[in-house]
Amino acid sequence: MPVATLEVIDGIGLITIDSPPVNALGVDVRRGLDAAIRESLAADDVNAIVLTCGGRTFFAGADISEFGKPLERPDLLEVLATIENSAKPVIAAIHGTALGGGCETAIVCHYRIAVPSARVGLPEVNLGLLPSAGGTQRLPRLVGVEQAMEIVSGGAPIAAPQALELGMVDALAREGQLRQDAIAFARRILQEGRPLVRVRDRQELVAAARGKPEIYAKFLAKNANSFRGRRAPFNIVKAIEAAAELPFDEGMKREAELFREVHDSAESAAQRYYFFAERDTARIPDIGNDVRPLPVKSVGVIGAGTMGGGIAMNFLNAGIPVTLVEMNQAALERGLATIRRNYESTAHKGRMTLEAVEKRMAAITPSVDLAAVTNVDLVIEAIYEEIGIKKDLFARLDAIVRARAILASNTSFLNLDVIADATRRPEDVVGLHFFSPANVMRLLEVVRGAKTRKQVVATAMSLARTIRKVPVLSRVGYGFIANRVMAARMAEADSLVLEGPTPTEVDRAIYEFGFAMGPFRMIDLVGLDVIGRDSDERTLAGDLVKRGRLGQKMNGGFYDYDEKRNPTPSAVAAEVIAEFAASKGVRNTGPLQADEIVARLLYPVVNEGARVLEEGIALRASDIDVACVLGYGWPVQTGGPMFWGDTVGLSRIVEGLRARGVRPANLLIEKAANGGSFTR
Ligand code: 3H9
Numbered sequence: 269m270p271v272a273t274l275e276v277i278d279g280i281g282l283i284t285i286d287s288p289p290v291n292a293l294g295v296d297v298r299r300g301l302d303a304a305i306r307e308s309l310a311a312d313d314v315n316a317i318v319l320t321c322g323g324r325t326f327f328a329g330a331d332i333s334e335f336g337k338p339l340e341r342p343d344l345l346e347v348l349a350t351i352e353n354s355a356k357p358v359i360a361a362i363h364g365t366a367l368g369g370g371c372e373t374a375i376v377c378h379y380r381i382a383v384p385s386a387r388v389g390l391p392e393v394n395l396g397l398l399p400s401a402g403g404t405q406r407l408p409r410l411v412g413v414e415q416a417m418e419i420v421s422g423g424a425p426i427a428a429p430q431a432l433e434l435g436m437v438d439a440l441a442r443e444g445q446l447r448q449d450a451i452a453f454a455r456r457i458l459q460e461g462r463p464l465v466r467v468r469d470r471q472e473l474v475a476a477a478r479g480k481p482e483i484y485a486k487f488l489a490k491n492a493n494s495f496r497g498r499r500a501p502f503n504i505v506k507a508i509e510a511a512a513e514l515p516f517d518e519g520m521k522r523e524a525e526l527f528r529e530v531h532d533s534a535e536s537a538a539q540r541y542y543f544f545a546e547r548d549t550a551r552i553p554d555i556g557n558d559v560r561p562l563p564v565k566s567v568g569v570i571g572a573g574t575m576g577g578g579i580a581m582n583f584l585n586a587g588i589p590v591t592l593v594e595m596n597q598a599a600l601e602r603g604l605a606t607i608r609r610n611y612e613s614t615a616h617k618g619r620m621t622l623e624a625v626e627k628r629m630a631a632i633t634p635s636v637d638l639a640a641v642t643n644v645d646l647v648i649e650a651i652y653e654e655i656g657i658k659k660d661l662f663a664r665l666d667a668i669v670r671a672r673a674i675l676a677s678n679t680s681f682l683n684l685d686v687i688a689d690a691t692r693r694p695e696d697v698v699g700l701h702f703f704s705p706a707n708v709m710r711l712l713e714v715v716r717g718a719k720t721r722k723q724v725v726a727t728a729m730s731l732a733r734t735i736r737k738v739p740v741l742s743r744v745g746y747g748f749i750a751n752r753v754m755a756a757r758m759a760e761a762d763s764l765v766l767e768g769p770t771p772t773e774v775d776r777a778i779y780e781f782g783f784a785m786g787p788f789r790m791i792d793l794v795g796l797d798v799i800g801r802d803s804d805e806r807t808l809a810g811d812l813v814k815r816g817r818l819g820q821k822m823n824g825g826f827y828d829y830d831e832k833r834n835p836t837p838s839a840v841a842a843e844v845i846a847e848f849a850a851s852k853g854v855r856n857t858g859p860l861q862a863d864e865i866v867a868r869l870l871y872p873v874v875n876e877g878a879r880v881l882e883e884g885i886a887l888r889a890s891d892i893d894v895a896c897v898l899g900y901g902w903p904v905q906t907g908g909p910m911f912w913g914d915t916v917g918l919s920r921i922v923e924g925l926r927a928r929g930v931r932p933a934n935l936l937i938e939k940a941a942n943g944g945s946f947t948r
Pocket of ligand 1: 289290292325328329330331332333344345365367368369370372391392395398399400401403544547548
């Protein structure tokens with residue numbers, strides 16, 4: 269099959285590009301597109317050109333796997349120049365997602381028509397990049413400088429109806445009728461003798477922002493938090509400023525310079541690695557495509573608490589009805605009310621209709637009788653984290669649930685095999701470890717027990733995608749992947765504050781590294797009584813709890829809080845820390861530099877990651893990275909702990925751990941000795 273085909277339909281040249289899976293603009297696509305455009309320009313019987321794509325989407329952007337390699341010609345800029353300078357109108361006909369270079373191709377065309385379900389956007393920032401085929405210069409000419417900064421630095425795609433309002437597309441086609449409607453649109457343009465609109469020539473919106481540096485300063489100040497530790501958003505703002513300040517061709521040169529700066533950055537290498545890492549999690553070496561997932565058309569959730577309610581919402585959102593079971597009517601009603609409140613709050617923000625709220629609520633079958641889940645395809649348990657209670661529940665479920673239904677536990681620390689062995693069908697038991705809030709967090713750890721059969725694993729992995737989660741497969745082990753490796757950071761933070769650095773200094777270093785908050789702010793938020801409640805060991809958090817300090821919710825924790833929840837250093841916490849240090853005989857050795865704090869806290873995470881790999885708990889290092897980025901907000905611009913460990917250098921990590929008297933994992937020692945790495 270050729271990549272590009274040209275059909276001539278009554279004077280309209282219809283170019284279709286078809287390069288599965290997503291029509292990425294790799295060299296073959298660029299060549300095909302270039303040739304088809306040239307052929308249309310040369311053909312006497314073509315008066316206007318419609319550019320569309322086959323398969324599931326319009327161009328999804330540059331081929332990410334080509335970055336960092338020598339680029340073969342023609343480059344995208346050359347192809348786009350031919351389109352822009354065409355004497356015949358070129359109309360982009362968009363379905364699926366027109367992203368990155370795909371969106372830039374669309375906005376170089378003279379007109380754009382899209383089906384309502386299409387989305388357009390410039391997500392390069394998610395790869396640590398900026399658009400480099402004119403996106404930063406043309407988009408401000410279509411939507412204005414401020415809107416363009418939001419779109420490009422945010423990277424989120426925009427739905428076609430909104431893109432129409434913003435001026436990114438000119439018309440909507442009927443769903444499923446793109447081809448016909450685009451051809452009709454092209455005819456209208458010819459009949460009405462509409463001008464060839466070259467976006468580069470449009471001045472009005474960029475002129476309005478000219479000579480106003482305060483626009484950019486204000487935007488950067490507003491986003492200081494989310495741009496911290498990154499480079500791409502700053503270069504994006506500079507490029508958009510250039511669109512307002514410079515003539516088009518000079519602006520294009522500036523865009524190219526700014527792109528080169530980020531292209532070679534560690535941030536972009538990490539984010540490009542991460543892009544593929546997130547997609548690799550679905551590949552399981554011993555489970556091929558021949559293992560077909562089972563259909564899951566109905567779900568039972570046991571437990572309507574915070575976790576159970578959040579889990580239920582995922583399925584309701586995906587149109588899968590949920591039977592929600594609680595022990596008593598009052599708890600059930602509380603759970604239902606929370607779900608309703610969450611949906612209504614989304615509706616009040618304009619992100620769903622009240623009708624949709626009712627539809628989702630109506631898809632819940634509430635019950636206080638376990639027998640209500642007898643006929644569902646999948647039961648997920650989200651009850652109290654105690655092995656005896658879980659075993660009992662699974663034995664009861666085993667007795668009533670239909671054969672071949674999947675029984676899942678949301679346990680975060682317990683041994684899934686023990687739970688599975690409480691049933692006569694351990695092969696149908698799997699772990700589905702959601703992260704809180706379960707309706708928001710994108711990570712789903714799928715736990716494969718010793719006896720879980722392949723089809724059940726395949727079903728869980730595929731179901732994760734249905735509910736818009738990223739599944740990471742884990743074997744059974746205490747804390748599975750994300751909780752286990754990140755616990756190493758908390759343990760180290762606890763021992764570090766005994767030596768001198770304060771919680772504020774530790775948290776600041778971790779925040780500057782790119783996490784949303786440091787470990788002490790986090791534990792204050794979660795509640796000091798929640799973390800480590802099952803342990804008998806004396807801990808700092810435990811000592812604070814004894815003083816009535818439960819965190820933000822009660823009397824403060826490692827920090828004091830004002831009524832607006834702003835933290836300030838706590839004298840009581842300092843006293844508790846000093847007492848604890850004295851009891852352990854730890855000497856105060858004074859403050860540390862931020863990079864030393866980061867190394868102290870995060871080298872042990874890399875080490876624990878190495879153990880998780882060694883033990884076969886995770887399939888691959890990149891799965892650990894995905895779990896930490898999505899489960900704990902590890903800053904994606906560093907790639908995740910294992911990619912970051914490789915960036916730091918494994919020998920340095922081994923030395924750092926040894927200097928602290930920590931035994932490095934064998935795999936880590938081995939790789940460091942051989943000059944190996946986890947992710948490259
Ligand atoms: C850019 O355009 C820079 C320009 O400014 C400069 C130009 C000069 N390249 O996600 P899926 C693969 S930067 C290569 O599972 P979905 C993906 O790895 C680019 N491969 O499907 C996967 O492979 P596999 C800006 C790509 O339906 C398969 O396609 N564009 C690319 O859930 C299916 O992907 C972006 O950042 C690519 N560009 O989602 C968009 N895209 O099957 C990136 C996908 O072997 N792409 N693959 O695992 C996406 O956001 C999603 O893939 C998309 C489809 C929404 C399109």
